[in-house]
Amino acid sequence: MPRVNGIFSIRVQYSRDFTLYELLGFFQQVVEGVEFLHNLNIVHMDLCHGNILVALPHDVLHHPGLEPNKFYIIDFDSARHFPLWPGVQPAITLPETQRDPPNGLKHFDPYSWDVYCIGYVCKQISELNDPKRIPRVATWYTQWLLGNERGCMGVCHCRPTARTARRMVALLRSLVYFSDLCARAVSLARRVLWPPPSL
Secondary structure, eight states: OOOOOOOGGGGOOOOOOOOOOHHHHHHHHHHHHHHHHHHHTEOOSSSGGGEEEOOOOHHHHOOTTTTTHHHHHHTTTOOOOOOTTTTTTTOEEEOOOOSSSGGGGGGGHHHHHHHHHHHHHHHHHHTSSSSGGOOOHHHHHHHHHHHOOOOOOOOOOOOOHHHHHHHHHHHHHHHHHHHHHHHHHHHHHHHHOOOOOOO
């Protein structure tokens, strides 16, 4: 069994706050993993920071099958396979989990419950930054995943599906990438077209 680390150990790799692009990349990995499970009608049911691990570069030296800075979802003891898929599966009674349900609710759409839980994981990842330097987009995205719980007894519409969440984070990450690229191009153009005066 490969040795990997808790997700908070990703902080060891950086001697600064995460950029928005890096944060969105971490979120995207988590959401893609959950979307993969949901596409198989599998719900983890107990997603939390302790059940998502990361392989650091030194781990890859000992276990070449790992990818550096990649997140891995573990602990499928509570996971369940459902006959219905996201957007169709009604609420179920939640089993005991490491995350407390909002508003003391006992029933939840299981797919929506996973998305709610990854909202907290993403929030915890972003809080590894200095509290004054958490990008607003990261805060908005995590709040969107957490949703505004209304206690849906059927299919939940309080938060996005994992697929919609993955599409949104991919779009946000692309926009940040192109925005940074444009800013660098403008900076380069200024240096080339208007060099500082020589003394």
